[in-house]
Amino acid sequence: MSQPRRLRVALAGNPNAGKSTVFNALTGSHQHVGNWPGKTVEKKEGSFRYRDLWVDIIDLPGTYSLSAYSPEERIAQEFITQEHPDVVVNVVDASNLERNLYLTAQLLEIGVPLIIVLNMTDVAEQLGYKIDVARFSQLLGVPVIPAVASKGEGMEVLREYLYQAAQDPSQFAPPHALVQYEHEMERSVRQLTEALQGLSDLQGYQPRWLAVKLIEGDTQAHDIVAHAPGGDEVLALLDKIMDKLRRTYGEDVDIVLADARYGFVRGLTRQVLTLPKQPPRTLSDRIDQIVTNRWLGIPLFLFLMYLMFNLVQRVSAPYMDWIDSLFSGPVPQWTLAALHALHAPDWLSSLVVDGAIAGVGSVLVFVPSLMVMFFALAFMEDSGYLARAAFVMDKMMGFLGLNGRAFIPMILGFGCNVPAVYATRTIENRGARILTGLLIPFMSCSARLPVYVVFGMAFFGAKAGLVVWSLYLIGIATAAIAGWALARWVFPEVHQSVFVLELPRYRLPTWQGLWLHTWEHTSEFVRKAGTVILGISVLLWFLLNLPWGVTDPRESYFGRVSGALAPVFEPAGFGTWQAAGALVSGFVAKEVVISTMSQIYVGEQEARMGESATPLNWREDARAIVAGFLEATRDAGKAFLDVLTPGVSLFPHDEGAQRETALSRALHNAFTPLSAFAFLVYVLLYTPCAATIAAQAQEYGWRWAGFSVLLGLTTAWVLAVAVFQIGRLLGWG
Amino acid sequence: MTDRAMPLTMLPPGRAGRIVEIHAGQRLKQRLVGMGLAPGNTVQVLQDNGGPLLLAVGESRIALGRGMAHKILVQSVPLPTPRGEFAP
Numbered sequence: 001m002s003q004p005r006r007l008r009v010a011l012a013g014n015p016n017a018g019k020s021t022v023f024n025a026l027t028g029s030h031q032h033v034g035n036w037p038g039k040t041v042e043k044k045e046g047s048f049r050y051r052d053l054w055v056d057i058i059d060l061p062g063t064y065s066l067s068a069y070s071p072e073e074r075i076a077q078e079f080i081t082q083e084h085p086d087v088v089v090n091v092v093d094a095s096n097l098e099r100n101l102y103l104t105a106q107l108l109e110i111g112v113p114l115i116i117v118l119n120m121t122d123v124a125e126q127l128g129y130k131i132d133v134a135r136f137s138q139l140l141g142v143p144v145i146p147a148v149a150s151k152g153e154g155m156e157v158l159r160e161y162l163y164q165a166a167q168d169p170s171q172f173a174p175p176h177a178l179v180q181y182e183h184e185m186e187r188s189v190r191q192l193t194e195a196l197q198g199l200s201d202l203q204g205y206q207p208r209w210l211a212v213k214l215i216e217g218d219t220q221a222h223d224i225v226a227h228a229p230g231g232d233e234v235l236a237l238l239d240k241i242m243d244k245l246r247r248t249y250g251e252d253v254d255i256v257l258a259d260a261r262y263g264f265v266r267g268l269t270r271q272v273l274t275l276p277k278q279p280p281r282t283l284s285d286r287i288d289q290i291v292t293n294r295w296l297g298i299p300l301f302l303f304l305m306y307l308m309f310n311l312v313q314r315v316s317a318p319y320m321d322w323i324d325s326l327f328s329g330p331v332p333q334w335t336l337a338a339l340h341a342l343h344a345p346d347w348l349s350s351l352v353v354d355g356a357i358a359g360v361g362s363v364l365v366f367v368p369s370l371m372v373m374f375f376a377l378a379f380m381e382d383s384g385y386l387a388r389a390a391f392v393m394d395k396m397m398g399f400l401g402l403n404g405r406a407f408i409p410m411i412l413g414f415g416c417n418v419p420a421v422y423a424t425r426t427i428e429n430r431g432a433r434i435l436t437g438l439l440i441p442f443m444s445c446s447a448r449l450p451v452y453v454v455f456g457m458a459f460f461g462a463k464a465g466l467v468v469w470s471l472y473l474i475g476i477a478t479a480a481i482a483g484w485a486l487a488r489w490v491f492p493e494v495h496q497s498v499f500v501l502e503l504p505r506y507r508l509p510t511w512q513g514l515w516l517h518t519w520e521h522t523s524e525f526v527r528k529a530g531t532v533i534l535g536i537s538v539l540l541w542f543l544l545n546l547p548w549g550v551t552d553p554r555e556s557y558f559g560r561v562s563g564a565l566a567p568v569f570e571p572a573g574f575g576t577w578q579a580a581g582a583l584v585s586g587f588v589a590k591e592v593v594i595s596t597m598s599q600i601y602v603g604e605q606e607a608r609m610g611e612s613a614t615p616l617n618w619r620e621d622a623r624a625i626v627a628g629f630l631e632a633t634r635d636a637g638k639a640f641l642d643v644l645t646p647g648v649s650l651f652p653h654d655e656g657a658q659r660e661t662a663l664s665r666a667l668h669n670a671f672t673p674l675s676a677f678a679f680l681v682y683v684l685l686y687t688p689c690a691a692t693i694a695a696q697a698q699e700y701g702w703r704w705a706g707f708s709v710l711l712g713l714t715t716a717w718v719l720a721v722a723v724f725q726i727g728r729l730l731g732w733g
Numbered sequence: 734m735t736d737r738a739m740p741l742t743m744l745p746p747g748r749a750g751r752i753v754e755i756h757a758g759q760r761l762k763q764r765l766v767g768m769g770l771a772p773g774n775t776v777q778v779l780q781d782n783g784g785p786l787l788l789a790v791g792e793s794r795i796a797l798g799r800g801m802a803h804k805i806l807v808q809s810v811p812l813p814t815p816r817g818e819f820a821p
Contacts, residue, residue, distance in 0.1 A: 070764070217759055259772060
């Protein structure tokens with residue numbers, strides 16, 4: 001008994017049933033996010049301890065049913081039937097019982113030990129639904145636990161049941177085949193089940209479930225039987241049975257099976273669910289009448305986007321200043337002092353301070369704005385608005401030959417293009433999938449934001465928010481035009497693929513859910529800053545300082561290559577070697593554009609200014625850091641309230657105040673507002689990063705990835721030149 | 734009007750219909766069925782702005798592209814309970 005016992009649990013349920021809330025409530029921070037082997041579907045695992053029992057939980061992808069038709073459903077089905085979890089916990093939305101129980105019916109058919117979590121009973125209660133839980137559990141022969149996972153209600157009971165399951169999981173196996181089919185169908189299922197029972201190698205599948213899947217026409221089930229010794233005879237029998245079934249039911253044999261499941265579900269809900277006499281008009285429906293309104297929907301969407309970017313801009317700015325002050329003051333000073341104490345050579349000090357710390361620091365500055373951005377995206381997703389945005393945009397997307405479903409990967413592109421490219425897998429039509437993948441890079445990802453912010457604050461002052469917003473719009477407009485042209489000439493076969501999307505009930509996101517979302521993405525970014533960006537910063541330092549002893553960066557290897565490229569950007573107004581150099585390193589990752597610039601420009605400037613020699617005072621520095629953070633928090637709070645009350649300025653901020661960092665001073669010497677804007681347009685539209693190219697190559701092949709790079713480079717150049725030249729004609733230059 | 738099957742797109746907003754037939758490939762049909770758009774189930778059109786339809790299927794709200802909605806045949810049925818608030 002010294003070895004703790006372990007229980008393996010799979011969490012299954014519909015999308016939006018609150019599966020991840022249950023998962024988070026059970027595991028807390030003990031979780032690990034990865035991918036299913038060979039798939040790009042997210043895999044979440046976690047564990048928790050209850051008395052002397054360790055419970056390992058695998059969060060299966062959210063699915064409406066179990067079939068082999070989508071990667072998510074296939075993963076869920078394969079895991080349950082082949083990996084043999086001890087228990088499956090099925091999370092069911094109590095306020096949407098009938099639809100959710102379709103999946104439950106299939107889980108019962110499989111015959112695994114099952115525990116049902118009847119989640120969101122508070123919502124069901126508000127709607128006036130009464131559910132007879134005891135009867136429910138009695139009819140199914142498995143435990144049914146009422147719960148409100150977002151408040152932790154019912155989780156203790158669930159833990160207790162899981163503890164019981166560890167003694168003997170089979171006590172929670174459904175007692176007999178609950179889903180019964182119609183006369184002839186039932187006879188066929190039984191006949192086939194018997195034949196399958198004679199086979200030796202069913203790869204863990206239960207014969208009855210496999211029989212049902214065979215009749216449904218599931219290709220995976222077909223393959224399993226074909227590979228089993230003696231499977232040919234069973235398949236011959238299947239052909240005969242199918243002939244007979246088609247004579248009785250017509251071509252839609254699979255629909256007959258679905259019908260029987262819904263029949264079972266309806267019978268069940270009739271016995272356990274009492275509906276109110278007059279169904280209430282839900283708040284969710286009332287919100288939808290406004291949000292998805294024909295005339296209001298799109299303006300409202302644009303307004304929310306504007307609000308979001310303003311929030312990102314204004315709330316994060318004080319924190320960014322604070323981090324910036326760390327990396328321009330105490331951190332390099334303390335490091336230099338430490339290196340001196342260790343008698344490090346000057347070149348090493350320069351590598352560490354001017355290369356590594358300056359490079360990584362200039363990227364870490366953007367962590368606050370990314371956090372706000374990820375938080376806002378998570379809020380839109382968890383509240384249910386994101387699906388509405390897809391609904392509202394479907395008609396517009398039709399213009400690009402795409403549908404509203406393609407809109408979600410594109411919105412995700414605002415966070416990061418890489419997961420967005422993978423998210424196109426949910427689009428069935430291959431042409432539509434590739435087309436969406438080609439347009440995603442025009443969605444301005446969060447890594448591009450730092451570049452806009454630095455330039456925006458340096459050149460456009462209080463109008464920086466507007467400039468950033470306009471860049472996002474230019475990205476969307478470019479995607480629209482490119483999409484229209486590509487759908488017309490490159491993918492003529494992409495006619496409207498099918499758009500089906502559930503609009504989940506609006507709900508107030510939980511802090512825990514939002515925080516986990518935000519943290520996951522931010523920590524990924526910080527890891528990247530610690531590895532890729534550190535590597536590039538160090539490499540860049542060498543390129544800037546080689547050949548050995550070079551004093552003028554223009555004469556370095558980096559300067560020479562960038563100088564050769566610079567004339568290409570002359571017509572766009574930024575034909576300097578520094579700008580070209582920043583764009584070259586930005587090809588690897590956009591985060592690097594700013595760190596490159598600060599290495600080139602600020603490095604140059606500091607060389608002129610010489611080092612300021614202030615004596616170190618640790619205690620004074622530490623006090624200043626803490627005070628700075630508190631002040632930043634106060635300013636961010638004010639900005640937050642200001643942004644949320646558009647039109648009313650509660651805390652008017654000083655219009656003239658601009659962030660005067662070393663970099664923004666240097667940029668003023670190198671750019672005019674017009675050439676700065678042209679530069680931003682170029683940064684917006686050219687290849688987002690090496691990782692996106694790799695993702696595109698993986699999903700659509702190298703040919704399309706190459707096409708995407710060319711598309712980005714040419715569009716970016718043409719538009720940046722157009723902005724600069726037209727601006728000059730209008731006398732803005 | 735009550736017993737003839739018609740495409741879902743012809744159902745006026747606020748009205749409900751029972752699904753009779755779905756014309757789609759097996760893959761797509763299975764997906765629709767999983768989401769509750771199964772023959773025998775009742776759907777109500779909540780909104781029709783000329784773009785995708787907004788449907789109520791039981792307690793779920795589902796957005797369905799027009800192209801697909803054309804291929805779902807329904808029989809108009811009276812609403813089991815008054816929900817006429819969505820009618821214009």
